[in-house]
Amino acid sequence: MAHKNRETETLSKAVARIQAGVLAITCGLICGLGLFAMTAWLLVKGGSQVGQHLQLLGNYFIGYSVSWLGSVVGLIYGSLFGGLIGWGIGRVYNWVVTLRQGPEA
Amino acid sequence: MSNVLIAGAGPAGLTAAYELSKLGLNPTVLEADDQVGGLSRTVNYRGYRFDIGGHRFFSKVPLINQLWEEMLREDFLVRPRLSRIYYRQKYFDYPLKAANALAGLGPIEAMLIGLSYTKARMFPQADETNFEQWVVNRFGERLYEIFFKTYTEKVWGIPCNEISADWAAQRIKNLSLREAIKNALFGSGRAADGQVITTLIDQFNYPRFGPGQMWERCKDLLASRGHETVQGVKVERLRHRHGKVECMYGTSSNGETVELGADHFISTMPLRELILALDPPPPEKVLQAANYLRYRDYLTVVLMVKREEIFPDNWIYIHAPEVKMGRIQNYKNWSPVMVPDSSRTSLGLEYFLWEKDEEWEWSQDRLIKLGIEECTRIGLIEPSEVEDGTVVRMKKAYPVYDQHYTESVDIIRNYLETFANLQTVGRNGLHRYNNQDHSMLTAVYAARNIVGEKNDVWSVNTEMEYHEEVRQSSTKGDRLTPQRVAPPETAEKVIEAAFAKLDPLAMGVALGVVASLVLFWATTVLLLKGGPVVGPTLGLLDNFFLGYSVTWSGAFWGLAQAAFGGFALGFLFAWLRNWSLTAYAFLVQRSAEAKERGDLLDKV
Ligand SMILES: Cc1cc2nc3c(=O)[nH]c(=O)nc-3n(C[C@H](O)[C@H](O)[C@H](O)COP(=O)(O)OP(=O)(O)OC[C@H]3O[C@@H](n4cnc5c(N)ncnc54)[C@H](O)[C@@H]3O)c2cc1C
Numbered sequence: 001m002a003h004k005n006r007e008t009e010t011l012s013k014a015v016a017r018i019q020a021g022v023l024a025i026t027c028g029l030i031c032g033l034g035l036f037a038m039t040a041w042l043l044v045k046g047g048s049q050v051g052q053h054l055q056l057l058g059n060y061f062i063g064y065s066v067s068w069l070g071s072v073v074g075l076i077y078g079s080l081f082g083g084l085i086g087w088g089i090g091r092v093y094n095w096v097v098t099l100r101q102g103p104e105a
Numbered sequence: 106m107s108n109v110l111i112a113g114a115g116p117a118g119l120t121a122a123y124e125l126s127k128l129g130l131n132p133t134v135l136e137a138d139d140q141v142g143g144l145s146r147t148v149n150y151r152g153y154r155f156d157i158g159g160h161r162f163f164s165k166v167p168l169i170n171q172l173w174e175e176m177l178r179e180d181f182l183v184r185p186r187l188s189r190i191y192y193r194q195k196y197f198d199y200p201l202k203a204a205n206a207l208a209g210l211g212p213i214e215a216m217l218i219g220l221s222y223t224k225a226r227m228f229p230q231a232d233e234t235n236f237e238q239w240v241v242n243r244f245g246e247r248l249y250e251i252f253f254k255t256y257t258e259k260v261w262g263i264p265c266n267e268i269s270a271d272w273a274a275q276r277i278k279n280l281s282l283r284e285a286i287k288n289a290l291f292g293s294g295r296a297a298d299g300q301v302i303t304t305l306i307d308q309f310n311y312p313r314f315g316p317g318q319m320w321e322r323c324k325d326l327l328a329s330r331g332h333e334t335v336q337g338v339k340v341e342r343l344r345h346r347h348g349k350v351e352c353m354y355g356t357s358s359n360g361e362t363v364e365l366g367a368d369h370f371i372s373t374m375p376l377r378e379l380i381l382a383l384d385p386p387p388p389e390k391v392l393q394a395a396n397y398l399r400y401r402d403y404l405t406v407v408l409m410v411k412r413e414e415i416f417p418d419n420w421i422y423i424h425a426p427e428v429k430m431g432r433i434q435n436y437k438n439w440s441p442v443m444v445p446d447s448s449r450t451s452l453g454l455e456y457f458l459w460e461k462d463e464e465w466e467w468s469q470d471r472l473i474k475l476g477i478e479e480c481t482r483i484g485l486i487e488p489s490e491v492e493d494g495t496v497v498r499m500k501k502a503y504p505v506y507d508q509h510y511t512e513s514v515d516i517i518r519n520y521l522e523t524f525a526n527l528q529t530v531g532r533n534g535l536h537r538y539n540n541q542d543h544s545m546l547t548a549v550y551a552a553r554n555i556v557g558e559k560n561d562v563w564s565v566n567t568e569m570e571y572h573e574e575v576r577q578s579s580t581k582g583d584r585l586t587p588q589r590v591a592p593p594e595t596a597e598k599v600i601e602a603a604f605a606k607l608d609p610l611a612m613g614v615a616l617g618v619v620a621s622l623v624l625f626w627a628t629t630v631l632l633l634k635g636g637p638v639v640g641p642t643l644g645l646l647d648n649f650f651l652g653y654s655v656t657w658s659g660a661f662w663g664l665a666q667a668a669f670g671g672f673a674l675g676f677l678f679a680w681l682r683n684w685s686l687t688a689y690a691f692l693v694q695r696s697a698e699a700k701e702r703g704d705l706l707d708k709v
Pocket of ligand 1: 112143157403
């Protein structure tokens with residue numbers, strides 16, 4: 001087993017860095033499209049009280065509502081918010097890795 | 106005076122001469138036999154052609170492929186491969202196929218094989234010094250007993266637990282994790298020159314008239330350039346002085362003594378013979394080491410059978426212990442022109458023996474009778490169908506890898522290195538179980554050493570892959586020289602990046618920080634907005650974060666808990682991702698190794 005571990009070491013000695021920009025775009029797309037899809041889905045399903053819980057996101061995303069216009073607004077907000085989260089995770093991760101390993105070669 | 110003398114006109118000797126002639130030197134080859142090609146000759150008996158065994162042409166060394174193509178051109182055929190194992194009156198596809206093996210062995214045996222395989226993989230023997238341990242560790246005891254033990258012992262004449270594990274390790278490439286991944290990502294089927302390597306398992310190259318055609322052609326090419334291959338002269342003595350060989354002495358077939366001097370000498374004689382031929386003799390220790398070296402001898406009984414088709418295979422491995430033969434070749438399936446009449450078939454029954462075995466001394470008639478009996482016993486032919494037969498005996502066909510050979514070879518090697526103008530190459534010349542390609546490569550190296558290169562012929566290993574590129578050297582005209590190339594840098598970079606580990610601690614911190622900030626922000630936004638009931642929905646988070654509420658104190662309490670939860674989640678994610686990547690890499694390695702071992706018998 002010790003031997004196998006050594007082998008994994010030689011497979012790659014590198015510690016991954018995260019491309020914060022790429023993660024931002026990924027998270028942004030997931031959140032934006034996710035919110036758009038959820039809103040649209042509730043609208044298509046219809047009913048007496050459409051999206052009473054999702055509606056609450058309007059507390060944070062001013063102008064957002066469970067409506068067709070709201071789904072487009074949600075797409076924009078979701079993208080921005082998700083992008084920010086992705087970027088934040090990437091930056092903090094890289095910062096801690098740099099603290100522990102030193103700057104990237 | 107010829108400036109390079111070569112002992113032996115097998116693949117190594119002739120390749121050395123060919124390379125030397127390209128380099129503008131003047132080689133002369135002395136061959137003991139009346140035919141060239143050595144172990145790779147083709148014998149012609151009444152129009153029936155056959156090899157010593159069956160010689161597949163396959164190499165991962167671009168330089169060697171190029172030499173073969175250059176010599177034979179359109180006569181270098183690509184042939185399909187079909188081979189099976191005969192065992193317990195049944196035929197099994199080889200390389201083994203699960204469904205076919207299962208059908209042949211039955212469900213109970215298959216289950217036992219499965220159990221013994223699992224046991225071997227879970228509890229491998231720690232000591233892996235002999236061949237038996239090596240195979241059992243990889244295939245399990247039962248598969249070893251059924252498919253490897255009898256045949257290997259027939260070939261080598263010694264119990265598998267007395268055969269050095271080196272031998273298997275040298276023949277079967279052990280892939281490192283990194284190599285396996287590289288092969289999986291970029292494909293292993295390419296030689297260093299980018300040519301696609303077709304595996305030896307499905308097809309191989311073969312000269313239209315058998316392997317000997319290659320070496321006859323090589324001899325003719327040498328002759329057309331004015332270089333002689335003297336047949337029927339056995340080199341018996343090499344006189345040397347002050348660390349230099351001065352001349353070779355031999356006896357020709359008509360009993361005349363031949364004495365030839367040269368500036369350089371290349372020997373492809375068996376290592377033991379070379380040492381014993383040195384005059385004055387080497388120190389006692391070296392002589393003793395030479396005498397320790399053992400060789401396995403080999404004979405082929407060829408039967409000419411009055412039948413158009415007997416079986417479709419190129420060859421069949423005979424594992425059945427009730428017969429002595431180890432393998433049967435069907436030469437017309439190698440190339441149709443190996444028989445003079447397509448309504449006839451010639452079968453080559455291969456017997457692996459020691460010279461001291463009584464069968465070795467048997468008359469040709471007795472051996473043919475044995476061959477007919479054995480073929481009849483396994484149901485291949487009727488005795489009345491056999492029209493004719495012949496026997497070819499080949500001494501020293503296999504250098505034996507016993508537990509002591511490495512020590513002996515090292516002693517001899519160190520001694521031979523004291524000579525300034527003598528090199529030993531080839532299969533028996535290095536006491537290496539080399540195929541033609543590696544025997545030839547050592548010869549090319551030796552030839553180039555004469556013009557000043559420093560190649561180590563001993564470094565050529567049977568399963569070693571060569572990262573050699575043949576490049577046109579601008580300074581040396583059209584001389585082609587091998588140069589080592591590093592594995593593609595991009596491949597290394599891709600692997601380094603793809604398998605870089607995520608730092609679990611850093612990922613934990615990142616997720617912790619982001620999660621806590623988001624929750625803090627979400628809580629404070631609602632608090633700032635105010636209202637009769639503040640954040641009843643967000644407050645439900647208290648199901649997960651104990652004590653959390655949408656209040657100012659709750660905001661800080663939530664921040665702390667989200668930081669902790671985020672950290673745990675991030676850490677776990679990174680750790681799992683690293684673990685699954687490693688597990689994937691091991692799986693790739695496992696399957697690549699299994700593929701490598703798929704044709705183990707071919708390498709026995
Ligand atoms: C059964 C069998 C199957 C094989 N199958 C394959 C295969 O499928 N593919 C493959 O690539 N390789 C195969 N090989 C291996 C291949 O035959 C050898 O690698 C190759 O022939 C070695 O070339 P060589 O020149 O080093 O030695 P050899 O072929 O042994 O040639 C040495 C020559 O030197 C001569 N000689 C020896 N002593 C003296 C002396 N004192 N004076 C003058 N001449 C001397 C011999 O007569 C001989 O002609 C097989 C070998 C065997 C035995």
